[in-house]
Amino acid sequence: MSTAADLVERLLDGDKRALARAISLIENGDPVGGEIVADLYPRTGSARVIGFTGPPGVGKSTLIGALVRALREHDRRVGVLSIDPSSPFTRGALLGDRIRLSEHFLDEGVFIRSMASRGALGGLAEASLQAALVMDAAGAEDILLETVGVGQAEIDVVDHADTVVLALMPGSGDSIQALKAGVMEIPDVIVVNKAEHPLTDTMVREVRTALSLGPSGDWKVPIVKTVAAKNEGIDELLDAIDRHRAHVEENGALENRRARNLRSEVLGLAAARMRRELEAKVGEDPEVAELLEQVVNRQTDPATAAARLLEHATDG
Amino acid sequence: MSTAADLVERLLDGDKRALARAISLIENGDPVGGEIVADLYPRTGSARVIGFTGPPGVGKSTLIGALVRALREHDRRVGVLSIDPSSPFTRGALLGDRIRLSEHFLDEGVFIRSMASRGALGGLAEASLQAALVMDAAGAEDILLETVGVGQAEIDVVDHADTVVLALMPGSGDSIQALKAGVMEIPDVIVVNKAEHPLTDTMVREVRTALSLGPSGDWKVPIVKTVAAKNEGIDELLDAIDRHRAHVEENGALENRRARNLRSEVLGLAAARMRRELEAKVGEDPEVAELLEQVVNRQTDPATAAARLLEHATDG
Numbered sequence: 221m222s223t224a225a226d227l228v229e230r231l232l233d234g235d236k237r238a239l240a241r242a243i244s245l246i247e248n249g250d251p252v253g254g255e256i257v258a259d260l261y262p263r264t265g266s267a268r269v270i271g272f273t274g275p276p277g278v279g280k281s282t283l284i285g286a287l288v289r290a291l292r293e294h295d296r297r298v299g300v301l302s303i304d305p306s307s308p309f310t311r312g313a314l315l316g317d318r319i320r321l322s323e324h325f326l327d328e329g330v331f332i333r334s335m336a337s338r339g340a341l342g343g344l345a346e347a348s349l350q351a352a353l354v355m356d357a358a359g360a361e362d363i364l365l366e367t368v369g370v371g372q373a374e375i376d377v378v379d380h381a382d383t384v385v386l387a388l389m390p391g392s393g394d395s396i397q398a399l400k401a402g403v404m405e406i407p408d409v410i411v412v413n414k415a416e417h418p419l420t421d422t423m424v425r426e427v428r429t430a431l432s433l434g435p436s437g438d439w440k441v442p443i444v445k446t447v448a449a450k451n452e453g454i455d456e457l458l459d460a461i462d463r464h465r466a467h468v469e470e471n472g473a474l475e476n477r478r479a480r481n482l483r484s485e486v487l488g489l490a491a492a493r494m495r496r497e498l499e500a501k502v503g504e505d506p507e508v509a510e511l512l513e514q515v516v517n518r519q520t521d522p523a524t525a526a527a528r529l530l531e532h533a534t535d536g
Numbered sequence: 537m538s539t540a541a542d543l544v545e546r547l548l549d550g551d552k553r554a555l556a557r558a559i560s561l562i563e564n565g566d567p568v569g570g571e572i573v574a575d576l577y578p579r580t581g582s583a584r585v586i587g588f589t590g591p592p593g594v595g596k597s598t599l600i601g602a603l604v605r606a607l608r609e610h611d612r613r614v615g616v617l618s619i620d621p622s623s624p625f626t627r628g629a630l631l632g633d634r635i636r637l638s639e640h641f642l643d644e645g646v647f648i649r650s651m652a653s654r655g656a657l658g659g660l661a662e663a664s665l666q667a668a669l670v671m672d673a674a675g676a677e678d679i680l681l682e683t684v685g686v687g688q689a690e691i692d693v694v695d696h697a698d699t700v701v702l703a704l705m706p707g708s709g710d711s712i713q714a715l716k717a718g719v720m721e722i723p724d725v726i727v728v729n730k731a732e733h734p735l736t737d738t739m740v741r742e743v744r745t746a747l748s749l750g751p752s753g754d755w756k757v758p759i760v761k762t763v764a765a766k767n768e769g770i771d772e773l774l775d776a777i778d779r780h781r782a783h784v785e786e787n788g789a790l791e792n793r794r795a796r797n798l799r800s801e802v803l804g805l806a807a808a809r810m811r812r813e814l815e816a817k818v819g820e821d822p823e824v825a826e827l828l829e830q831v832v833n834r835q836t837d838p839a840t841a842a843a844r845l846l847e848h849a850t851d852g
Contacts, residue, residue: 277713397593489842521577
């Protein structure tokens, strides 16, 4: 049995097992996890959080592995957090990803962790951001946040990063279309990985065109070509991330972005908690079961049923 | 001024302007919209709802236009509902989509409508499903539900369809990867549109491989090749949709699917309503502003702030 205070102390001393334990408590929704985050929160905010998004198969994990190597050469302490909300099929993919990062498992300056969905809706996003806070307090200087999912909830998590990197590869036609159509948010940095492919330069041109259709801010999104498996282009990518960081620090955008993200995190946490409480209340309730039955039988419409459900839940 | 009862009566008489007005009331969150849905709900459930998903650029609207034409040849009354939650950039794309459907605007047996995001989170999904119910009651025999978005909220809406069609084209590499990795739900029917492309058969093979990695149910997902712009393959697509419908009707899966979807719709509506109420309460509240300020200043952690926010909102 380790108490919150004990874990916090060990974690601040750089004990990786304490860090792992704290994150497991958070992932399992244990109240001790919440106590730890509350204790540590005043010590957070100095880590640089870099989010990675992009379709499956572009080599995000290989890219992150190569970035970790480069950051370690600069003696930076690194945390890697993979968010995997997907179905049981992906176990294989995730395992492969872990192997790609395996050279770093024994490095004291690197902490790697994946988070999988546990139960309640909204729980994964919530848990991931809490885990990132704990890594930050434990001394990670760079936190690389990766999602293997395509859902909005996961993308929202990555949006909480200070710098958002979109990873593509030649052939990422769907993503280009999504950028062009404006249905995908403009990232801060774009990587075209697997750049040994003959269609790489075509891809880069398409990305540039897609970007030119969007809003033009004071930050020009760099497009970096990498072959992560061969360590090519990684310094350029790191440089692009550094430049973006310097840019948002200078013009005050970092502070605004973080304040906005924290506010939406609080509201998201509150909404997720309300929904969990509602679901817990209605789960076994025979009156709710009857209400839902009426909806299925077309006697009560869904919105009326929802309103009654809320009244009923508030009464109880 | 039209009351709910008046609109309901005209709408059941087949008045398309009354239908349009009812959907606008729903989209604007007007309580009269809710009354109309509640009135009409017992008359819903007979329409066949077909959802279309897929990356931007594959020609979903052209495909839907061609399907509408084919359904009209069979004298089916058709409703088309496009869900467009995306940023202002897409206006152009949406306009293009509308033009592709324009041949059907004057057809009395076709009702076309797009829904854009209005304010509150979760509001679009909610409004779209309500609009589909109204179309159903107004006599649409087939409702084609399309999303131009890539977010989870929009995909969830399409999941409420009786039959889900995933539209791809040669070069939809990201979607294939997502199917393979199991991060994209397996649809009921897959279309490879723009099948005049030389890489079509390669694409079909890749889709088949991706499907073979997933769970094998008692329904074998058909892969249909179309060139929607030339009306090619549309009868085959319609046939695949008909066969899926017959399949889920026979084995009872349709009833189960609808019951499950309605239950999740009620919970989703309740959660969205709670979040809206919370946001309305906290929007202007100086105590909440101070609480959020404490989070930004690293004095109170997000989860503790969320709990206090809920306490405070429940008090008020």
